[in-house]
Amino acid sequence: MQTNLLSRWRARWFGRDPGVRQRPLVGVTSYPERISVATWVLVFGFGLSLLLQIPTVEIRFWAFGSPTQVEVTATTVMAAILSVAAAAGAESILRLHPRLRARRQRLAWTYWALPAAISIITIVLLPAVPTRLLQVAVILAAGLFLILAFYSLYATVEPGQPGFRRARFWLDLLSYGVALLLFLFVYQSRTRSLLSGSLIALTATLLAVELLRHSTASTRSVLVYSGVVGVLLGELTWALNYWPLLPGLTGGLILLLSFYLAVGIALQGLQGRLNRRVLIEFGVFAVAAVLLIVVLRPGA
Numbered sequence: 001m002q003t004n005l006l007s008r009w010r011a012r013w014f015g016r017d018p019g020v021r022q023r024p025l026v027g028v029t030s031y032p033e034r035i036s037v038a039t040w041v042l043v044f045g046f047g048l049s050l051l052l053q054i055p056t057v058e059i060r061f062w063a064f065g066s067p068t069q070v071e072v073t074a075t076t077v078m079a080a081i082l083s084v085a086a087a088a089g090a091e092s093i094l095r096l097h098p099r100l101r102a103r104r105q106r107l108a109w110t111y112w113a114l115p116a117a118i119s120i121i122t123i124v125l126l127p128a129v130p131t132r133l134l135q136v137a138v139i140l141a142a143g144l145f146l147i148l149a150f151y152s153l154y155a156t157v158e159p160g161q162p163g164f165r166r167a168r169f170w171l172d173l174l175s176y177g178v179a180l181l182l183f184l185f186v187y188q189s190r191t192r193s194l195l196s197g198s199l200i201a202l203t204a205t206l207l208a209v210e211l212l213r214h215s216t217a218s219t220r221s222v223l224v225y226s227g228v229v230g231v232l233l234g235e236l237t238w239a240l241n242y243w244p245l246l247p248g249l250t251g252g253l254i255l256l257l258s259f260y261l262a263v264g265i266a267l268q269g270l271q272g273r274l275n276r277r278v279l280i281e282f283g284v285f286a287v288a289a290v291l292l293i294v295v296l297r298p299g300a
Contacts, residue, residue, distance in 0.1 A: 031096045035150040038089030042082060042119060043143045049078035049123050050135060079123040086119040086146070087112035093150055097157045110219055111153050113209035114175060118145050120203060121182050128185065149174055159214065168214070175207045179259055184252035187240065196241065201234030204259055211263050215270040225266040232262050250293055257289050 057072040087109075094100050094108045122142040129135045148170055155167035182203055186196045208226035216222060236258050240251050261282055268274040 031093050031154055034089070034093045034096065035147060035154075038086075038093060038150065039143050039146050041089065042086055042115075042146055043139055045078065045082045045085065045119075046122055046126065046139045046142060049074065049082075050126060052078060075123055075127060079120045082119040082123060083116040086115035090115045090150065090153060093154060094157060097154060099158050108157075110209055110213040110222060111157075113206040113213075114149050114153070114171065115146060117203050117206040117210075118142060118149060118174070118178055120206075121178050124199070125181065125185055145174060145178070156214070171210060175210050176256070176260065179204065179207050180252060180256045183255035183259075184249065186237065187251035187255065188249075197234040197238040200237045200255070201230040203230075204233040205230030207259075208263055208266070212267060212270060215267050221270060225270060229259070229262045229266055233259055253293050254290070257286070257293070261286055 052074045054074045054077065059072065090112050091108060094111055100108055119142075122138065126135055126138060129138055152167035152170045152174075155161070155163045156171065158164070182200065186200055205226050208229040209222060212222050212226055213219075233255065236255060240254065243251075265274065265279075265282060268278050
């Protein structure tokens with residue numbers, strides 16, 4: 001009798017079922033440790049991308065009536081590998097959260113987008129950095145961004161918990177910040193529209209997933225709306241490339257403004273709050289921002 005009462009008391013206060021044999025937690029690490037491991041792996045990969053040399057593979061085909069050539073370089077390969085590694089790292093970290101640990105069969109794929117986007121943008125930017133010292137600084141900055149992203153992603157798994165709003169703020173800031181870096185770099189490089197438009201469409205889609213994932217419980221809707229945002233940004237990049245007199249900074253700001261407006265409208269649509277008044281507000285803001293950019297012409 002005393003043993004039975006003791007078992008019930010322990011089950012009540014420690015949440016254990018006396019009738020179920022508990023498995024020892026072997027090899028379970030804390031999420032800060034996994035954040036550290038994932039970040040160091042990615043930082044090592046960023047550095048390796050500067051040293052890796054592989055033969056360039058040229059893929060030639062016709063696109064929209066004109067011959068097109070796509071080069072698969074070490075940068076392309078490392079961007080693909082490290083984006084997958086960043087997604088796997090995010091999944092490994094988030095699996096330690098009690099809320100996701102109970103859903104063993106479902107992947108937290110909407111949380112992969114921001115770390116993957118940061119990795120892709122870092123790999124794309126590094127070859128254009130002029131000195132080794134600045135390249136090291138960029139790699140370290142990317143590592144800090146990834147640490148902040150991983151911690152913030154973990155803090156936003158369960159909405160309403162302490163620190164959720166602060167973490168959401170940092171995630172939004174990171175998303176728009178890396179988007180601006182990408183837009184400025186791609187527009188100033190003036191690469192072929194098929195390549196620059198595709199790169200911006202891909203990364204804009206990933207960043208939009210991060211910005212929209214808490215707006216609805218339907219992951220399919222998040223993916224569809226994010227894909228629309230990415231396609232719009234890719235098409236806009238294609239159009240801006242035909243405006244050779246537009247300064248690089250001005251073009252990057254126009255892309256950022258368009259991304260902000262597209263994500264904002266998608267967010268209102270997913271939350272069921274998109275109406276005429278909201279569209280007018282976005283329209284007025286867009287006109288005012290475009291006029292300000294045109295008048296000031298930053299980078300001219």
